[in-house]
Amino acid sequence: MALNAISANRIFDGTRYHHDAALVWEGQKIKGIVSLSELPQNIEHQHFDDSIIAPGFIDLQVNGGGDIMFNNDISSDGVNVICQAHRKHGTAYLLPTLISSTPEDITKALMAIDKAISNNIPGVLGIHLEGPWLNHDKKGAHNSELFYTPTPEQLSEFPWLSKGKTLVTAAIENLSIESLEWLKENGVIVSCGHSNAKLEQLPQEKTKLTDGFTHLYNAMSPFEGREPGIVGTALLTDHAWCSIITDGIHVHPQSFLLANRIKPQGxxxxxxxxxxxxxxxxxxxxxxxxxxxxxxxxxxNSRGNLAGAHIGMDESVANVIKWGIDEQQALKMASTYPAQAMNCNDLGLLQPGYRATATILNSKYRSQAVLVDGNIF
Ligand SMILES: [Zn+2]
Known part of the structure; x- marks a missing residue:
């Protein structure tokens, strides 16, 4: 198999920088990073001037893009258009995210993602089901008429993915321990979100089955002196990750910085x-x-409620750097850490054997190109 390479002034491999270096891959896998002077003459390579090559961005919450809403076009073709739109913003891999839907549409979505992965549509990591197992009082832009509390038996009726990752956002106060255990035993990653729980509704048996918290601060019971709410629980549950929207609209930069100070690294x-x-x-x-x-x-929406964000990963990274996060941390927050959250051990770093997946950014952190499994877009 032929070797391929891209090079730039700087490469950040997820742990350290390499200067005037090339990322070399063979097929879909990374071979290594070499200095430009050591790059064999016979390897054709594309050079990106005044740029940085970073581990490919991974976005775990994408409802749509390129004029397509996954909810409105539940198909592998629709998912392909969404991935294309997000590549323009540096996203290599994403989880198409289904907003609260009927069981029939959830079934259709799981089958569409299975097909997309089988057909090697570039950039599909799996699926994120955001609801319909949410709290009415924190519905956000979801249709609360679709909300219900699933039993393990109801959960077992869905055609869960045979390949790829499945993330579920649920209000954990409404899920029984049995349902949470069913999800975990079946390889589903569980995140608490759209939740109005008070501390007393979150016994340890439930938080230990919770892998993360969805869009920290948004659609969750707030932190108060006498009641830590979901925000307090999310910040203080060390084993669990928090995803966060960094458009500067959903969350104030100061609140982001507070979370960054409290949460363990990663x-x-x-x-x-x-x-x-x-x-x-x-x-x-x-x-x-x-x-x-x-x-x-x-x-x-018509009532003035926020209904998702109008931002790409590259702009989100630029924002957190502007707010004072150092570049390495910001890049890891867009790739290494979401890869770890999904238990992906071949994404999120530019290391030999990992998938040949990278994001190339200019000096203003705008996406120049994206490498997905050995193909440059
Ligand atoms: Zn949401």
Missing amino acids: KLFIVTDAMATLGSTTNQFVLDGEIIRVVDNKLV
Whole structure:
């Protein structure tokens, strides 16, 4: 198999920098990083000037892109368009995210993702089911008429993925220990979100079955002196990660920095929560019969509630660097840490044997190109 390479002034491999270096891969796997002077003459390579090559960005919460909402076009073709739109913003891998839906649509979504992965559609890591097992009082832009509390038997009826990762966001106060255990035993990664729980509703038996917390601060009971709420629990549960939206609209930069100070390293990472408007030509779409519009860079429904974000991963990374996070941490929050959260041991670092997946950014952190399993886009 032929060797391929890309090079740049700087490569960040997820642990350290290499200067004037090339990332070399064979087929779909990384061979290594070599200095430009050591790169064999016969390897054709593309050089990116004034750029940095980083581990490929992984976005675990993507509702849509390129004019497509996954909820409205539950198909592997739709997912392909969403992945293409997000590659323009540096995302190599993502979890198409289904907002609360009927059991029939959940079934359809699981089958569409299985097909997308079998057909090698580039960039599909698995699926994120956000609901419908949520709390009515923290419904956000979800249709709460679809909410219910599933039994293990109901859960077992879904055609869960045979390949790829499955992330479920649920209000854990509403799930029984048996249902949580069923999900864990079946390889599902469980994140608490759209939750209104008080501390007393979160016994240790439940938090220990919780892998993470979805979009920290948004759609969760707040932290107060007398009641730590889900925000306090999310910040203080060391084993669990928190995803966070860094558009500067969903979460104040100071709140982001507070979370960064409290969470153990590796347990806070960026998601976009992007919708159909990202990488598209229109500035509105329909969700559950309701028009969602971009107004002043915010996505809002007719009542003015936030309904997802209008931002890409590259801009999200640029934001946290602007807020004071060092570049290495910011890049890890977009790749290494979400890879760890999904138990992916071949993504999130540029190391020999890992998937040949990288994001190339210019000096302003705008995406220049994305490498996905050995193919440059
Ligand atoms: Zn949400």
